[in-house]
Amino acid sequence: MELIITEKDNAARRIADILSGGTYDSSRENGVNVYEWGGKRCVGLSGHVVGVDFPPEYSDWRDVEPVELIDASVEKTPTKENIVATLRLLARRAERVTIATDYDREGELIGKEAYDIVRDVDEDVPIRRVRFSSITENEVQNAFDEPDDLDFDLAAAGEARQIIDLIWGAALTRFLSLSAGQLGEDFISVGRVQSPTLKLIVDREREIEAFDPEDYWELFADLAKDDTTFEAQYFYRDEDGNEAERVWEEAIADEVYETLAERDTATVVDVNRRTRTDTPPTPFNTTQFIRAASALGYSAKRAMSIAEDLYTAGYITYPRTDNTVYPDDLDPEELLDDFVGHSTLGESAESLLEADEITPTEGDEETTDHPPIHPTGEIPSRGDISDDEWEIFELVVRRFFATVADAAVWEHLKVVAEVDDYRLKANGKRLVEPGYHDVYPYFSTSENYVPDVDEGEQLALSDVELEEKQTQPPRRYGQSRLIETMEDLGIGTKSTRHDILEKLYDRGYVEGDPPRPTRLAMAVVEAAEDYADRVVSEEMTAQLEADMDAIASGEATLDDVTDESREMLEEIFANLAESRDEIGDQLRKSLKDDKRLGPCPECGEDLLVRRSRHGSYFVGCDGYPDCEFTLPLPSTGKPLIMEETCDEHDLHHVKMLAGRQTFVHGCPLCKAEDAGEGPIIGDCPECGDEHGGELAIKTLQSGSRLVGCTRYPDCEYSLPLPRRGEIEVTDEYCDEHDLPELVVHSGDEPWELGCPICNYQEFQARESESGSDLESLDGIGAKTVEKLADAGIEDLDDLTAADPDAVAEDVDGVSADRVRSWQAKA
DNA sequence: GCAAGGTC
Numbered sequence: 001m002e003l004i005i006t007e008k009d010n011a012a013r014r015i016a017d018i019l020s021g022g023t024y025d026s027s028r029e030n031g032v033n034v035y036e037w038g039g040k041r042c043v044g045l046s047g048h049v050v051g052v053d054f055p056p057e058y059s060d061w062r063d064v065e066p067v068e069l070i071d072a073s074v075e076k077t078p079t080k081e082n083i084v085a086t087l088r089l090l091a092r093r094a095e096r097v098t099i100a101t102d103y104d105r106e107g108e109l110i111g112k113e114a115y116d117i118v119r120d121v122d123e124d125v126p127i128r129r130v131r132f133s134s135i136t137e138n139e140v141q142n143a144f145d146e147p148d149d150l151d152f153d154l155a156a157a158g159e160a161r162q163i164i165d166l167i168w169g170a171a172l173t174r175f176l177s178l179s180a181g182q183l184g185e186d187f188i189s190v191g192r193v194q195s196p197t198l199k200l201i202v203d204r205e206r207e208i209e210a211f212d213p214e215d216y217w218e219l220f221a222d223l224a225k226d227d228t229t230f231e232a233q234y235f236y237r238d239e240d241g242n243e244a245e246r247v248w249e250e251a252i253a254d255e256v257y258e259t260l261a262e263r264d265t266a267t268v269v270d271v272n273r274r275t276r277t278d279t280p281p282t283p284f285n286t287t288q289f290i291r292a293a294s295a296l297g298y299s300a301k302r303a304m305s306i307a308e309d310l311y312t313a314g315y316i317t318y319p320r321t322d323n324t325v326y327p328d329d330l331d332p333e334e335l336l337d338d339f340v341g342h343s344t345l346g347e348s349a350e351s352l353l354e355a356d357e358i359t360p361t362e363g364d365e366e367t368t369d370h371p372p373i374h375p376t377g378e379i380p381s382r383g384d385i386s387d388d389e390w391e392i393f394e395l396v397v398r399r400f401f402a403t404v405a406d407a408a409v410w411e412h413l414k415v416v417a418e419v420d421d422y423r424l425k426a427n428g429k430r431l432v433e434p435g436y437h438d439v440y441p442y443f444s445t446s447e448n449y450v451p452d453v454d455e456g457e458q459l460a461l462s463d464v465e466l467e468e469k470q471t472q473p474p475r476r477y478g479q480s481r482l483i484e485t486m487e488d489l490g491i492g493t494k495s496t497r498h499d500i501l502e503k504l505y506d507r508g509y510v511e512g513d514p515p516r517p518t519r520l521a522m523a524v525v526e527a528a529e530d531y532a533d534r535v536v537s538e539e540m541t542a543q544l545e546a547d548m549d550a551i552a553s554g555e556a557t558l559d560d561v562t563d564e565s566r567e568m569l570e571e572i573f574a575n576l577a578e579s580r581d582e583i584g585d586q587l588r589k590s591l592k593d594d595k596r597l598g599p600c601p602e603c604g605e606d607l608l609v610r611r612s613r614h615g616s617y618f619v620g621c622d623g624y625p626d627c628e629f630t631l632p633l634p635s636t637g638k639p640l641i642m643e644e645t646c647d648e649h650d651l652h653h654v655k656m657l658a659g660r661q662t663f664v665h666g667c668p669l670c671k672a673e674d675a676g677e678g679p680i681i682g683d684c685p686e687c688g689d690e691h692g693g694e695l696a697i698k699t700l701q702s703g704s705r706l707v708g709c710t711r712y713p714d715c716e717y718s719l720p721l722p723r724r725g726e727i728e729v730t731d732e733y734c735d736e737h738d739l740p741e742l743v744v745h746s747g748d749e750p751w752e753l754g755c756p757i758c759n760y761q762e763f764q765a766r767e768s769e770s771g772s773d774l775e776s777l778d779g780i781g782a783k784t785v786e787k788l789a790d791a792g793i794e795d796l797d798d799l800t801a802a803d804p805d806a807v808a809e810d811v812d813g814v815s816a817d818r819v820r821s822w823q824a825k826a
Numbered sequence: 827g828c829a830a831g832g833t834c
Contacts, residue, residue, distance in 0.1 A: 008833060047832025054828090061827075069828090080833095106832060162830075169829030177828080184827065191829045308834070320833090496831060 003094035004042040005087070005114045007101040009033050010312065012044030014135045015100060019144065029089065030082040041090055045101070049080040049087075050113050052162045054170070061183060066174040067573045070566050074163050076113075084117055091118040096126050099150060100143075103131045104369040105548070106493075108151050109158030115150055134317075134371045136329050156558045157548035163558075164544060164565045165192055171569060172532060175576060176524065179584035180591065188524060188587065189507050192540050193492045194500050195528055198509055199536040200485060202517050202525040204477055211473035216246040217253035218467050221260055221424055223417060224460040228451045232417065232424035234260070243425075246469075253466060256422055260464040266417035266424060268457045278408040280436035282324045282363035283372030284399050286494040287487045289319065292395060292442060294480035298388075299513065300498035306392045307373070313385075314378050316396050320495045321370040324363020330371065332358045332404045338377035339397070345379070348401050348439040361403045374400045401439040408435030413450050417459055426450045476514040489538040490545065508594070511640050523590035527583050532572045592622075597641060598651035601669065603627040607651065609639050619668050631668040639665075646670060681707065681729055682739045685757070686717040695719075695739070697727060707756045719756045727753075734758060 004019075006012040009032075016024040016035035024037040035042040054072045058064050078084040091097065097118050101107040115127055129150045130143040169191040177187040219234035234256060238244040247253040284292070286304075293303035307319035326332075336358075339349035352358070363372075375397045382390060413428040428450025431437070437445050453459065477485065483497045492500050504510045509521040517525075528536040550556035576583075597607040597619060605623035612618060617639050619631035633639055637658030644653045646667035654665045665671060680696045688694065695717075698708045707719040721727065721742075728743040734755030742753040753759050 010833095045832090046834075049832095051831095052829090059827090066828095102832090110832065158831085165829045165831085167829090171828085173828045187827060189828070193830065312834080493831070495833080500830085 001094055002040045002096045002098060003090050004040060004098045004100055006042065006044045007107055007110055008046060009044035011135060012042045015140055016042045018135070018137055018140045029086045032083055032086040034090070043086060043090060045083055045110060045114065046080055048110055048113065049078060049083045050076045051079040052076055052166050061174050061178065066171045066178065069171040069174070070167055070569050070573070074166060087114060087117050088121050091121045091125070094125055098147065099127065099129045102369050103133055104367070105154055105158050107369070108154040111150055112152065112155035133368050134327050134329070138329050153554055154552045157551040160551055160558045160561045161544060161548060163562050167566065168192060168535060168569060172535060176527065176583070176587065179580045180587035181584065190524070190528060190535055192535065193496070194503055195536045196489070196491055196538045197482065197486055197500055198504055198517070198521055199525050200482065201477060201510060201515055202522055204474060205517050205522070208473040208476070213470040216248050216469055216471065217250065218245055218247070218469060219253065219256055219260065220465045220467065221461055222463040223266060223424065223426060224462065225451045225453055230426050230450050232426040235423055235425055257464060257466045259422060260419055260461065263419050264461055265458045266419045266461045268415060268453050268455055268459060269418045270416040271453060271455055272414040274412050276410045276412060278410055278435065280361050280402045280405050280407060281399065282361045283326055283374065283403050284396065285322050285324050285363070285365065285372055286320055287483055289373050290483055290498065291480040292399065293392060294478065295442065296391060296395065298392070300479045300483055301502055303392065304498050306389055310389060310393055313380065314376060315380050315393055317374055317376060318370045319373055321372060322365050322494050323367045323370060323372050325366040325372070326360050326374070327371050330374070332360055335375065335377055335400070336404070338379065342379060345394070345397055348398070352401060352404055352439065355406070358404050395442070398440045402436040405436035405439050408437050409433035415450055415453055419461065476516060478514045491538050491541045519590035519593035520587070523586050527586065531576050531579065534568065594641070597668070598645065598649065600627060600629050601649065602629040609641065631672050633668060634665055637662065684717055685737070697721070719760045721756070
């Protein structure tokens with residue numbers, strides 16, 4: 001029996017399909033899929049199935065000096081026990097083993113890990129290696145026809161990286177965490193990739209903080225030929241002879257303004273017309289995909305998560321790739337054919353197929369691991385996937401379309417007109433050949449119309465405007481810009497860059513979007529710059545890459561490289577040791593700065609965001625226990641201190657981070673003053689008789705309102721009230737509940753809410769009525785019931801009477817077939 | 827309870 005091992009289950013299944021001609025059987029062993037046919041078995045790993053770590057006696061942070069980790073041994077232990085067990089089981093029965101992991105350095109290392117597991121149970125079984133760049137019939141057959149051996153040097157290069165990353169990361173992370181007394185889940189982390197990335201963000205923030213704005217002026221005027229008016233801007237030549245629009249002296253700006261404002265014509269002195277070819281974009285690698293998705297409003301994490309789902313479902317190719325050149329065996333015409341006749345994508349595909357010759361664009365990077373991201377030709381129906389998934393799928397499809405489309409052509413027209421010695425310019429542009437923009441509508445194609453004019457022509461001049469402006473600080477990096485910059489600097493990989501950003505959020509180093517560094521992040525980068533510059537510099541990765549190349553080519557050994565790295569870290573620790581207290585003080589101070597809201601209204605010390613023993617957040621005074629002033633915070637989410645401050649109390653605003661339910665809470669002191677109890681409207685039906693509780697109209701911290709008992713939290717009786725509008729308490733009373741009728745004033749017409757108890761009871765009755773009917777059907781959930789109700793389908797009668805196609809059109813995520821199946825059941 | 831790299 002031959003055992004074939006791949007890097008992931010998906011690849012195992014596709015290889016089984018190709019080699020068996022679709023005749024394989026599949027079974028499960030320890031929860032792992034095994035594909036079997038004609039004397040062969042194929043199993044997929046899940047990336048690395050073993051990991052590196054120190055021996056257990058090093059695991060207590062307090063008992064082990066961080067410096068001791070540098071010379072500690074590094075062991076490999078299984079991290080995916082079930083897969084390792086399955087591999088051992090299958091290896092015992094194998095007469096030959098073929099390693100078919102991904103064709104890149106990490107794939108070689110993963111292959112070596114599988115090799116070691118196999119060798120452990122069988123010293124003699126022959127083990128060979130096959131390499132292919134994409135899982136297509138041709139490539140896979142060729143690879144299996146010409147098998148090779150595992151490249152142990154290349155795998156060793158990967159191992160060196162693992163060891164160096166672990167030692168540097170663990171030793172420095174433990175050192176900083178211990179120095180600041182931050183143990184447990186709030187440890188302070190450092191690493192070869194995360195720290196240089198954090199430094200990028202921190203450096204930009206330093207520029208922003210140090211920025212000194214400068215005033216300048218810009219002048220605009222309208223020019224007109226016949227009835228056509230267009231905007232022109234004043235410019236001059238600076239000392240280097242370049243065109244400049246910004247005027248740095250007010251007196252000069254005024255002088256130009258007065259001259260222009262006095263005159264009513266300008267003379268055309270230069271007309272410049274040129275055409276520009278706008279070449280179509282290159283195929284998607286991971287970074288460019290994230291960038292394009294981010295322009296549509298997706299975070300890096302969300303974009304990758306959707307791409308992974310689309311990949312697993314078979315609609316797009318593997319989303320983690322550096323490659324920007326399509327492989328030879330991708331036939332663009334064949335792939336376009338798959339879209340012909342499709343309701344929304346078909347037209348573009350058909351127009352592209354009309355071309356005489358189809359030549360895809362190519363990027364600069366051609367790698368051996370995976371093809372660029374492109375559609376597989378399998379098209380999901382709209383009901384099968386969510387709107388977001390469809391939007392990302394369409395992006396990938398259209399990007400593929402764009403790479404086989406024609407270039408676009410723009411015509412640029414620049415007109416320069418003169419008034420005395422002053423010059424005005426207007427830049428027009430027109431898209432004469434839309435080219436790829438027809439099939440890829442994600443780039444701007446906005447035009448600016450400037451009419452045809454001739455040199456010497458007089459144009460009417462009007463509406464001269466002088467605008468005072470200020471230079472702006474550089475902008476923070478957005479998530480996709482950061483990922484692009486990481487790629488440019490060579491740090492991280494296509495699979496990890498977006499994870500590294502997530503890590504910075506998780507560690508409390510950055511907040512918001514675009515990511516803004518916390519004081520802690522600034523202090524960590526500063527400490528690293530002072531004592532371990534290497535770990536915040538992209539140089540460390542560059543050197544490591546060079547060392548890994550040396551190992552792979554046999555010029556150096558794993559021990560040469562790791563020993564040298566250990567020595568460097570020893571030197572760093574020699575300097576760190578004596579500054580431990582100083583570093584700890586700085587870190588602790590910055591941790592406190594991140595919690596600081598502003599002055600306490602009672603004692604003037606700082607108010608801090610704190611966490612109670614039960615885990616809830618509140619605002620407390622730094623002067624505690626002398627000052628016991630506190631303010632509440634909402635119970636949902638994790639508080640984030642915003643840059644914005646309250647004019648009245650000088651306190652920073654607070655935002656509550658709770659995923660999709662994130663909201664701005666504002667100034668906690670204002671909120672506390674606004675909140676509280678409104679008018680009392682009657683006795684509490686639950687505890688009024690026994691304890692004298694009364695019902696009051698209350699406004700909560702979050703801004704929502706309710707009728708609640710004055711004995712809260714001892715009595716939790718409450719009734720809901722609408723969010724919007726002012727509530728009027730009338731003189732009329734409900735006979736049954738002895739409570740006043742309420743009127744809500746919002747919008748144009750006030751509406752009668754009536755007695756709050758009756759109102760609530762009616763609401764509940766409506767809920768149960770509408771819910772019971774439709775929700776009784778199998779395969780229909782509460783969310784769908786809501787969506788159907790929005791489309792006017794409130795009960796089973798409505799559903800059976802409805803036209804399935806019309807329903808599918810109106811309701812997101814519901815296909816006509818699904819509606820028919822409900823109708824059959826109803 | 828440390829890193830970064832695979833994969834889900």
